[in-house]
Amino acid sequence: MSGDLTARSGGLTLPRIGDRALWSFVGRRIGHAVLVLFCVATVSFFLVRISGDPVRQMLPPDATAAQETALRAQLGLDQPLLGQYVSYMTGLLHLDLGQSLFFHRPAFDVIAERLPATVTLAAGALVVVLVVAIPAGVVSALRRGTATDTTVMAAVLVGQSAPAFFVGILLILVFAVNLQMLPASGMGGIENLVLPAVTLGLYSIAMVARLLRSSLVDVLGEDYIRTARAKGLTGWRIVTAHGLRNASLPVVTVVGLEIGNLLGGAILTEQVFAWPGVGRLTVEAVTYRDYPLMQATVMFLATVFVVVNLLVDLSYAALDPRVRLS
Amino acid sequence: MPVLEVNDLHAEFRLDTGTVRAVNGVSFSVEPGQTLAVVGESGSGKTATALSILRLHPTPPCVYTGGEIVAGGRDLLTLPEREMRQVRGNEIAMIFQDPMTSLNPVKTVGAQIVESLRRHRSLPRGEARARAVEALREVGIAHPEARAGQYPHQLSGGMRQRVMIAMALACRPKLLIADEPTTALDVTVQAQIMELMADLQDRFGMAIVLITHDLGVVAQVADKVLVMYAGRPVEAAGADDLFERPRMPYTRALLESMPRPDVPGGAVLDPIRGAPPNLLDLPSGCAFHPRCGFARPECASTVPALEEKAPGHAAACVLTDDDLPGTSEGRRVSGT
Structure with missing residues (x-):
């Protein structure tokens, strides 16, 4: 390890391209991810098939048995289950998620079309989470045991306890209906994003704020914080340069996982605000018993979680020099 | 003029379970270049006294209830926090028992020394880095340029304590408070660290307040000794005198x-x-x-x-010399 003070002092040690340990770590994690996705594909394939019959759903109530057989054959649902499974998995290997029964288009295209809306909403929610949770966590940690601490922590807990459909509707009622400040639903400019992002973010705020608080309280009791004080550093510098950097380690993991939740868990929020994202698409797929689309949305969500997890692990190694990628 | 003069210092911790008088009427003074050892068992108040000098106890629960700590012609107990920060790490520096936990694990050791230099010397970044490498060289660390870019976990225990010393002495304080600096180290390394501190004291002329429970170390390096028990000073004497004829x-x-x-x-x-x-x-x-x-x-x-x-x-004892029978013949500790 040759240390170059100029390049590295105090900053992050980013994993370097060409670092063999890094790539073997990434390789193993990708292998892991493929295994997880295989299991998800298998389970979701069989689960959706016990959710009901799409053919009945698609045909009018007075359709004849012959019409039903014809449609079943057209959709490939007359094949033996195992045959369907093999052809589905073969398709997956070619990144073919199948044809949506309802939209009559490749399921992949349908999801890709909805993805920007979901990413926009998740990004908005993440901003809300960080902007609220970081100051809340820091203030609570610095004023621990005081009325300020209790109030802040109680407030974020209320946010976590209130379900999205309740908070969403409440926000619509206040800001869209009564105050008429913001639009009630749909996608458009930034003003459309505010209410859904707050609704979606509210749940994660408490998680991040409480974790940051407890993590920072622990860190502020560490010996190296006393060393920093003994050096004559200001309180601000101690908290930011020595406290937050160390306290952020567990928080990064949780924020990363929350990003996965924000991307994949916006089903209720998207529904309440008629936000045309993947979450709402998932609900539509279930409603229409659109097998391929259901499977595709599940695969999409699983992929999001797996990728986010991998990125979290890598960022952890960058933040904490003690973590060795092995 | 003493570098530090502590007069009748009282500090107590007000806990839910009661009040602990951790420092109860402690007085001592240290002259430039002198080493004062404060000794006692765990809980005797020696570390509490050391931390009180720089006002490093969290308040609450700690309350400084009386006395004065005079350094540089001012009473540190009444100094505003802002001015107190100018004293810490600059006029009076401190090193701690466990160098592993006392160094920030996610910052390079060089950066941690630079921080102190930039705080008190307002040096430009590049110059502070050069000085940090120099400080590491002074404490006997080989390849200081490379070491400066490493993290604490990449160094050995002895090297970490050397880093702590380099950091403490970077701003050339008049007084170094060393709180059990060798307790967490291997026996072989302990001697090296004590030697290093004595060597640096000769070079820079700073005074040292050494908190320890190791009387062997005291015998080697101390000029004066203050013995504490249950928060009170119970005996104070020149080191030789104390080992020759303990009166408590x-x-x-x-x-x-x-x-x-x-x-x-x-x-x-x-x-x-x-x-x-x-x-x-x-x-x-x-x-x-x-x-x-x-x-x-x-x-x-x-x-x-x-x-x-x-x-x-x-x-602090009711006994007179006549009451204490033939003290400590041959009890003189080796190593002086």
Whole structure:
């Protein structure tokens, strides 16, 4: 390890391209991810098939048995289950998620079309989470045991306890209906994003704020914080340069996982605000018993979680020099 | 003029379970270039005293209830926090027991030294880095340029304590407070670190307040010794004088509980009876009397004051020299 003070002092040690340990770590994690996705594909394939019959759903109530057989054959649902499974998995290997029964288009295209809306909403929610949770966590940690601490922590807990459909509707009622400040639903400019992002973010705020608080309280009791004080550093510098950097380690993991939740868990929020994202698409797929689309949305969500997890692990190694990628 | 003069310092911790008088009437002074050792068992208040000097105790629960800490012509106890920060790490620096936990694990050691230099010397970044590397060289770290870019976990225990010393001395303080600097280290490394501190003291002329429970170390490096028990100073004397003729039974017991492989029969330890007192519920009178082999009835009722028993030698004990039989012949500790 040759240390170059100029390049590295105090900053992050980013994993370097060409670092063999890094790539073997990434390789193993990708292998892991493929295994997880295989299991998800298998389970979701069989689960959706016990959710009901799409053919009945698609045909009018007075359709004849012959019409039903014809449609079943057209959709490939007359094949033996195992045959369907093999052809589905073969398709997956070619990144073919199948044809949506309802939209009559490749399921992949349908999801890709909805993805920007979901990413926009998740990004908005993440901003809300960080902007609220970081100051809340820091203030609570610095004023621990005081009325300020209790109030802040109680407030974020209320946010976590209130379900999205309740908070969403409440926000619509206040800001869209009564105050008429913001639009009630749909996608458009930034003003459309505010209410859904707050609704979606509210749940994660408490998680991040409480974790940051407890993590920072622990860190502020560490010996190296006393060393920093003994050096004559200001309180601000101690908290930011020595406290937050160390306290952020567990928080990064949780924020990363929350990003996965924000991307994949916006089903209720998207529904309440008629936000045309993947979450709402998932609900539509279930409603229409659109097998391929259901499977595709599940695969999409699983992929999001797996990728986010991998990125979290890598960022952890960058933040904490003690973590060795092995 | 002393670098530091502590007069009748009182600090207490107000806890839910009661009040701990961790520092109870401590007085001492240190001259430039001098080493004062503060010794005592765990819980005797030696570390509490050390942290009080720089006001590093969290307040609450700590309250400084009396006395003064005079350094540079000012009372540090009444100094505004802003000015106090100028004293910390600049005029008075401190190193701690466990260098592993005392260094920030996610910052390079170079960056941690740079931070101190930039805070007090307002040096430009590049110059501060050069000075940090120089500071590492001064404490005997090989390849200081490379080491400066490493993290604490990449260094050995002894090297980490060297880094702590480099960091503490980077701004050339007049006083270094060393709180059990070798306790967490291997025995072989302990001697090296003590040697390094003595060497740097000769070069830079700073005074040292050494907190320790290792009387062997005290015998090697200390000019003066302050013995503490249950938050009170119980004996204060020149180091040679103290080892020659301890005048408080507690000090005597401490000396007798040390292994002395160089003296026939000295390897047999004579431990101090009982356990250190509960600081929330101190014994009446002299706090040491329940464990004292020389205790008298009046010891349970009156707290003896720390008074001069001989020139430059004070003890807090009702006993006179005649009461303490032939003290410590051959108890002189090796290594001086």
